[in-house]
Amino acid sequence: MTTLSPLTVSVPDRLLLGSGPSPVPERVLRALALPTIGHLDPAFGTLMDEVAAGLRTTFRTQNAVAIPVSGTGSAGMEAMVANLVRPGDRVICGVHGLFGERMADELARHGATVVRVEAEWGRAIPTAALVAAAEDPFAAMFVVHGETSTGVAQPLDGLAEACRAHDALLLVDCVTSLAGHPLDLDAAGVDAAFSGTQKCLNAPPGLAPFTVGERALERVRDGRVPSWYFDLSLVLGYWTTDVDAPTRARAYHHTAPINLVYALAEALAMVREEGLEARWARHATAHEALRGALAVLDLHRLAPDGEQLHPLLAVRLPDGVDDVPIRGPLLTEDGIEISGGLGPLAGRTWRIGVMGEGANPEPQERLVRALAARLGRDPGEALDALSAGWAA
């Protein structure tokens, strides 16, 4: 028996039920720790093709380009804007939470004229408001499909038509919705979308799944991208773009984060084994079950019925309940992470992840018990509601 040397690094036990990262399955961690091989090794090329195929399935797209950008979710945003938005472009930007605000900031940094279409944090943006903003010529429309800051899902219906009328691109952030909330990029006519690996895919953070359709790729060919690292015309020399010729030679651009790609491949295999629609359904059930249980504890959902994002349940704190005195020891003593509110909702909401492995009865039961105890409440009725929700 080999004696392994002790590690310098140690981490505490945590149940990750916050806004992400989500719980990473043991199987994905094992894939992560497979020996590093070279980024130009043909064996790695085969794995890259598998990852691209898995991303296409999960995004529901036939786009040739479906790759993990070498950075966390926001690197996907950066790649999207650097490649597809040019200085002076008029870009409609839906803002109803932190991630819409972030995109508005990013667009301005790239010289775009930003047309903000807003809704209250915690509500979806009315489609009519987005369509109305699309009357004058514009280059692109951006919306956040899953607002991680509020737990709201933004409908995409009707947006592609409004964009096509001006030959504009429809751009989507699906960081928290991908693989956890119904989403069909091709059916919705989305031209480009980015996501993250540390939400419903249950892989470690560090990669940004990103897909770009043909109409959008024309813009990449058009212009000069103000970033070497994110320039798709270079990146795609390495990541295969031609679905009919997946074995063509790959040209070195930057060194891919090899081990993170292993983990993503394994996580995508788990999505495939479960089936995407079954996974969406599980997240919907898990969301409703937990919503019912928390309502018993007077923690009511921020998003109104019909606007909820299944993978992220944001709840209002009851009067008289302070955020940090509960959330702090829940993490450090009970070992359960949930997230606080952001922006105008700081101190007034908790954001609870219902993502992948976290969207199951056992972790939710543990959370309900611990939260009830911290709130000085009996957990019985809430646990009954949780069970009833899962039985429904």
Next chain:
Amino acid sequence: MTTLSPLTVSVPDRLLLGSGPSPVPERVLRALALPTIGHLDPAFGTLMDEVAAGLRTTFRTQNAVAIPVSGTGSAGMEAMVANLVRPGDRVICGVHGLFGERMADELARHGATVVRVEAEWGRAIPTAALVAAAEDPFAAMFVVHGETSTGVAQPLDGLAEACRAHDALLLVDCVTSLAGHPLDLDAAGVDAAFSGTQKCLNAPPGLAPFTVGERALERVRDGRVPSWYFDLSLVLGYWTTDVDAPTRARAYHHTAPINLVYALAEALAMVREEGLEARWARHATAHEALRGALAVLDLHRLAPDGEQLHPLLAVRLPDGVDDVPIRGPLLTEDGIEISGGLGPLAGRTWRIGVMGEGANPEPQERLVRALAARLGRDPGEALDALSAGWAA
């Protein structure tokens, strides 16, 4: 005994002696696979402080800012330019290989006026040429300390003085030299430098160690950074900048690549345990030993004496020896990765990594045996030269 489910992902056995990634020790892979925790967890904050301290030691700097940028080595280049170079800046750029060319491209994308100071691929740039270019006012000078494309180390002496005369910044790429070749950033007066984790640090790719001194930070405060992801004024709200107040609250920017930070922390612990100067000396010995052994096989070093980069030995192919017919089966049949030449050196050189775990007698002996066999040569004399080099 728990039965673990089989993985979908599998990778072949490889000895990584190319230009990177380098061999990742089992201990670092185990740290990588520790359970993911949250990026705002206080336990992760403690680890971030340890990583920052380890990077300062390895960079030999007192800079407050020493962080891993969330992307591979070239993301460090992107972060450097996005934060420190403004449109219209006159920037002196040393070009004597692929990575100088890459920086010249990147600078132009950011609107800089690029003053190229060149040398032949395979040679260092004469200090006098760089100093001569610094006579007229300029904003920054960039050089590649370790040219991964040629195996050449660029001297830094005298460059800081030339920069100070114009209040210009000295910027350095030390991707392949960090922790493997003598480098003292503060002594050399370097204002900012980036590296990668997959070279002499022996961690997986995906993070770019990056340090920025006070003079350079003033520029970040000056202007608007054309990138949300890399904006140091935002990133530093999350990564502590104040060495005297390491426990202050961390503000969410983007989700750090948690598990890669674990691996980097473990890799930095291994550097600390060995001692930085001892590690440099080991790389110097390993380089000379392998150089001597390969010379016996008529594989002679590209870089002249005194200009060699210890972690990367580039050798010329003898007349009549073709690159791919040797290097291909060396990888796929012998399981040993070395790298081909780039740019004007493609097909004419091999680049052999002497990095971290790879800078040891055992992997080098395996390489020499396999290469000799592929070249149809008896390995005896080359192995003797290798042993003699290590005994010296």
